[in-house]
Amino acid sequence: MNRLSWFNAVSLTLGFAFLYIPMVILIIFSFNESKLVTVWAGFSTKWYGELVQNEAFLDAAWVTLRVAVFSSTLATILGTAAAYVLVRGGRFFGRTLFSGMIYAPLVMPEVITGLSLLLLFIGIGLDRGILTIVLAHTTFSMCFVSVVVSSRLVTFDQSLEEAALDLGCSPAQAFRLVTLPIIAPAVISGWLLAFTLSLDDLVIASFTSGPSATTLPIKIFSAVRLGVSPEINALSTLMIAVVTVGVITASLVTKRAMMRQRQEEMAAARTE
Amino acid sequence: MRRAVLIAIPYVWLLALFLVPFLIVLKISLSDTALAIPPYTPTLDLSAGWAGIREFFGQLDLENFVWLTEDDLYWKAYLSSVKIALISTLLTLLVGYPIAYAMARAPEEWRPTLMMLVILPFWTSFLIRVYAWMGILSNEGYLNQLLLWTGIISTPLTILNTNTAVYIGIVYTYLPFMILPIYSALERMDGSLIEAAEDLGCSRLQAFWLITIPLSRPGIIAGCFLVMIPVIGEFVIPSLLGGSGTLMIGKVLWEEFFSNRDWPVASAVAVILLLILVIPIVLFQRNQQKQAEADQ
Amino acid sequence: MNSTVFAPWDDPQAKPLIQFRNVSKRFGAFTAIDNLSLDIYEREFFALLGPSGCGKTTMMRMLAGFETPTEGHILLSGQDIDPIPPNKRAVNMMFQSYALFPHLSIWENIAFGLRRDRMPKAELEARVEEMLRLTRLEQFARRKPHQISGGQRQRVALARSLAKAPKLLLLDEPLGALDKKLRQDTQFELMDIQEKTGTTFVIVTHDQEEAMTVASRVAVMDQGKLMQVATPDRIYETPNSVYVADFIGDVNIIEGRATAQGDESYRIDWAEGQPPLTASSPTSLSNGQGCHLAIRPEKVTISAERPAEAINAIQGKVHDIAYLGNLSTYHVELANGTIIKAQTANTRRISRRSFTWEDPVWLSWTATAAVLLEN
Numbered sequence: 001m002n003r004l005s006w007f008n009a010v011s012l013t014l015g016f017a018f019l020y021i022p023m024v025i026l027i028i029f030s031f032n033e034s035k036l037v038t039v040w041a042g043f044s045t046k047w048y049g050e051l052v053q054n055e056a057f058l059d060a061a062w063v064t065l066r067v068a069v070f071s072s073t074l075a076t077i078l079g080t081a082a083a084y085v086l087v088r089g090g091r092f093f094g095r096t097l098f099s100g101m102i103y104a105p106l107v108m109p110e111v112i113t114g115l116s117l118l119l120l121f122i123g124i125g126l127d128r129g130i131l132t133i134v135l136a137h138t139t140f141s142m143c144f145v146s147v148v149v150s151s152r153l154v155t156f157d158q159s160l161e162e163a164a165l166d167l168g169c170s171p172a173q174a175f176r177l178v179t180l181p182i183i184a185p186a187v188i189s190g191w192l193l194a195f196t197l198s199l200d201d202l203v204i205a206s207f208t209s210g211p212s213a214t215t216l217p218i219k220i221f222s223a224v225r226l227g228v229s230p231e232i233n234a235l236s237t238l239m240i241a242v243v244t245v246g247v248i249t250a251s252l253v254t255k256r257a258m259m260r261q262r263q264e265e266m267a268a269a270r271t272e
Numbered sequence: 273m274r275r276a277v278l279i280a281i282p283y284v285w286l287l288a289l290f291l292v293p294f295l296i297v298l299k300i301s302l303s304d305t306a307l308a309i310p311p312y313t314p315t316l317d318l319s320a321g322w323a324g325i326r327e328f329f330g331q332l333d334l335e336n337f338v339w340l341t342e343d344d345l346y347w348k349a350y351l352s353s354v355k356i357a358l359i360s361t362l363l364t365l366l367v368g369y370p371i372a373y374a375m376a377r378a379p380e381e382w383r384p385t386l387m388m389l390v391i392l393p394f395w396t397s398f399l400i401r402v403y404a405w406m407g408i409l410s411n412e413g414y415l416n417q418l419l420l421w422t423g424i425i426s427t428p429l430t431i432l433n434t435n436t437a438v439y440i441g442i443v444y445t446y447l448p449f450m451i452l453p454i455y456s457a458l459e460r461m462d463g464s465l466i467e468a469a470e471d472l473g474c475s476r477l478q479a480f481w482l483i484t485i486p487l488s489r490p491g492i493i494a495g496c497f498l499v500m501i502p503v504i505g506e507f508v509i510p511s512l513l514g515g516s517g518t519l520m521i522g523k524v525l526w527e528e529f530f531s532n533r534d535w536p537v538a539s540a541v542a543v544i545l546l547l548i549l550v551i552p553i554v555l556f557q558r559n560q561q562k563q564a565e566a567d568q
Numbered sequence: 569m570n571s572t573v574f575a576p577w578d579d580p581q582a583k584p585l586i587q588f589r590n591v592s593k594r595f596g597a598f599t600a601i602d603n604l605s606l607d608i609y610e611r612e613f614f615a616l617l618g619p620s621g622c623g624k625t626t627m628m629r630m631l632a633g634f635e636t637p638t639e640g641h642i643l644l645s646g647q648d649i650d651p652i653p654p655n656k657r658a659v660n661m662m663f664q665s666y667a668l669f670p671h672l673s674i675w676e677n678i679a680f681g682l683r684r685d686r687m688p689k690a691e692l693e694a695r696v697e698e699m700l701r702l703t704r705l706e707q708f709a710r711r712k713p714h715q716i717s718g719g720q721r722q723r724v725a726l727a728r729s730l731a732k733a734p735k736l737l738l739l740d741e742p743l744g745a746l747d748k749k750l751r752q753d754t755q756f757e758l759m760d761i762q763e764k765t766g767t768t769f770v771i772v773t774h775d776q777e778e779a780m781t782v783a784s785r786v787a788v789m790d791q792g793k794l795m796q797v798a799t800p801d802r803i804y805e806t807p808n809s810v811y812v813a814d815f816i817g818d819v820n821i822i823e824g825r826a827t828a829q830g831d832e833s834y835r836i837d838w839a840e841g842q843p844p845l846t847a848s849s850p851t852s853l854s855n856g857q858g859c860h861l862a863i864r865p866e867k868v869t870i871s872a873e874r875p876a877e878a879i880n881a882i883q884g885k886v887h888d889i890a891y892l893g894n895l896s897t898y899h900v901e902l903a904n905g906t907i908i909k910a911q912t913a914n915t916r917r918i919s920r921r922s923f924t925w926e927d928p929v930w931l932s933w934t935a936t937a938a939v940l941l942e943n
Contacts, residue, residue, distance in 0.1 A: 008377050011373070018444070019444075022401070022405055038407060038414065098283055107502070111505055119296045119535070139286070217397070224406065239400060240400065465667050467661075468663055471633075
């Protein structure tokens, strides 16, 4: 079963072609000279030049980035706390409601989340801007963080924490010195997930943003509603490049760490 | 004491920013539209004391919900959302299963790379992935250019702004959600089960049908729900790839709110949408629970 | 030889059920099976024994049809089975992991193979019930595999593979997942079932005790080759190589040089300052040829005084005693540092043991006790 049968080879090839060809086309035509995106007129990087001079896009990008950093950091703290409470909190009043509120936003249609938050902000008279988007993004992405972190906490060996307490740690110290370093990879991937969700979100941001703060997805959406444009292609290419580099680096780093650990374990086994 | 604080912070956050907003939606869905700020009545006037509260509840009614049943736009939109979600889930399954199967049968050292290739698009912007298809599917788009050039067609096909484009967009963007659970179910499967089936007289195809499919069923179910649930409320795909004939409830809600500024009706649409979603969500939850129990 | 003894391998008229004819199997550069020939007869309980990676599992997978020989042929009842796919072979396999279908009940698991043959319903039900009775699983028929114990799963796997009444049943480490006590009971049960059904069994195992217990013949394998194929007693009593002697049971190996001293009798010089040893052997060795003596610990006698009539006697002192309850193994250190193991049955109470640590003792054995092996 070591080699692929022709059927499996064909499905993998077609599958990945389907997943990647649209993005490849997008990237290629971002270097197109012509304003008409569907006709190739020679290589050019002029759309990238226009993009960096487009103030509106740059402003939106800056807003998006700030929102993403704030909301993902907040979401990571709240989500980790929520995961800890869910896995280790034992019984407390309203536990079912709590876990329900953690899981419900995961399946809640974005239009509903966005609408309900907007109605809340209007109801309490909060002006819509960066703050409201941060609050909205934090709320739904903390649930994703808490799912990622709690799946790691479930498999965490509780005797490690007990050993720390036995050796004289307070519960807070045990968490900081033992639990947190061990669940750190899950917390980091939770943060990355929250960050990407925030960068990516159009619907909730559209409801909760005001005229003072427009995010990049909102900007892109209003531009592409009018049709395909080479400038958006260039912007998309940049975003794809950043994500690709990020994901590949992250996977290489974890792979190297894993390989080093395996090598060290093998070396240790030899010294026995 | 510390424990209480630790529980309280995320708890209060979710109460304030998840549960309360939802109750507000519920309340507004029972209110009436008004030309005012905020554009609905009644508003709760606490300064009037008990009388104010009693008056407030007295004015709430199911008028908006009645309206939803009277105007056939809404129930048609619900129905068509569910239909589009069901069809596109089936299509995603048909496209995703062979990919997941081939990944699980690929040499072990390839699998992490294949996994990454499936997950990578998930990290790239959803909006951009939908946008990418606009250039492909339009009348002058790359697909039509290719088909005209090869001589398969003589006049361009109209795909963009039709339901076909919506289906393509959904399959494309939600494919990872289908592939991953099926892949993990297939990968966990003991290869000797297939050998045992063949040893007992099955052909390859029979072994696939009698063993592989039933054992990957939890993955299939999880994948289908993961695609279907968000697709029912999908907004971006129908509004970019769909046409005027594409009726989806997410889009209706958006327009009701932003274009018509009818907050009570928008809220009522949201409440009904949630009620529709409760069924698949509960079924999904049950499937996951059963799976977790079987794993133990 | 008594005619009632089951020994078709000694009968030149007997037709083997399975023949390996110069079979080789290579995976890339790795040779798993190296030009191997072997006959297995009908109704045999045949064990393939060897360490992991010796090729025994590859042999079994070639019989089942999951691998095909790179060279050579495998014949079943005289017919070349290489082109026949696994699902068309009258051979069934019991998998090491049992490979029970988790989504089917015990009953459906056993019926699975019969359904593939489109067996009529009444007949199928009768056959499944028969299998359930044979393996004492009647009350578990409706359960799923995860609802029964490991030992019961093992029996389901056996019942499922026997249901189609194969000409040949392959068992891949069938008792590997069971604990020791259960394994011993199950070994006898397996032999019972094999006898009742009259099916030819080929078992793969790395557990020499298991192979010795259940098998009519044992093939000891190493690195894709057969080292020795014989009945368990012959493998134990007359191993043909140091490898086999060492793999089966406990053994003392003494290296030396042989000098003929009469008919089938040899003198072995083996260490400076130690008296030469005497051993008899039907194989002829030339004078001065290097050889190994293999002596089982239970054939070495331990005594305080040198036994007067002993042909082989050497002196040492007790270095270690391993008390196993029914037996004690003494590790005796000779003057040159060599350790020889001697085993005695503990027929007396331990408080009255004759030897203790550091006691000087004599070890002795007869001329036929040791097996003389050529280098």
